[in-house]
Amino acid sequence: MFNTIFKTRNIFFIFMSMMLLLIAGCASKPIKSTPLNQNMIRQLQQQPLSSRLPVPVQGVSRKQLNDTWGAARSQGRSHEGIDIMAEKGTKVYSTTDGLVASLKGNNLGGTVIWIIGPSGSWHYYAHLSKHKRGLNEGDYIRKGDLIGYVGNTGNARSTAPHLHYGIYLSGKGRGATNPYPYLK
Numbered sequence: 001m002f003n004t005i006f007k008t009r010n011i012f013f014i015f016m017s018m019m020l021l022l023i024a025g026c027a028s029k030p031i032k033s034t035p036l037n038q039n040m041i042r043q044l045q046q047q048p049l050s051s052r053l054p055v056p057v058q059g060v061s062r063k064q065l066n067d068t069w070g071a072a073r074s075q076g077r078s079h080e081g082i083d084i085m086a087e088k089g090t091k092v093y094s095t096t097d098g099l100v101a102s103l104k105g106n107n108l109g110g111t112v113i114w115i116i117g118p119s120g121s122w123h124y125y126a127h128l129s130k131h132k133r134g135l136n137e138g139d140y141i142r143k144g145d146l147i148g149y150v151g152n153t154g155n156a157r158s159t160a161p162h163l164h165y166g167i168y169l170s171g172k173g174r175g176a177t178n179p180y181p182y183l184k
Helices: 002-027 038-046
Strands: 082-085 091-093 098-102 111-116 122-131 146-150 162-168
Touching: 038 098, 111 146
Parallel strands: none
Antiparallel strands: 082 162, 091 146, 098 111, 111 122, 122 146, 122 162
């Protein structure tokens, strides 16, 4: 009799545990992934990329920029962008119209934003302290819109706050080109 009660009790606890897991799974919000608007991407691809873009960091003039393109980096890498020095929390603006393609951080860039811009260009904003509140993947933004704030996240934790800005002409992370001439 004791074994029957013990088995019944175990079955009851297993059943209740499974029910709680099922209820918890139904009550949680699904992970939202916004698909990018393909029509908008086609429209952006048809627009030319300007040869002169605005400096993306508030209060930084063109004269203050230093060309850090190609500088040596750890593990034999070379720098695929330029660093724009500014105080932590300084506003960062989009250099182009475009679609927010990704807000997923990474080890090197820390808190980052990828924007698909004119001519299918990809614009990379890295080491941000944070994104603009309410900014989401799939959002359409205009040149000059606030997108984030200067920081030193990722592999820049031991350096002064700055924005790493990169331009890629052949897709996300492909076809790196020096952004300095575009901003100078």
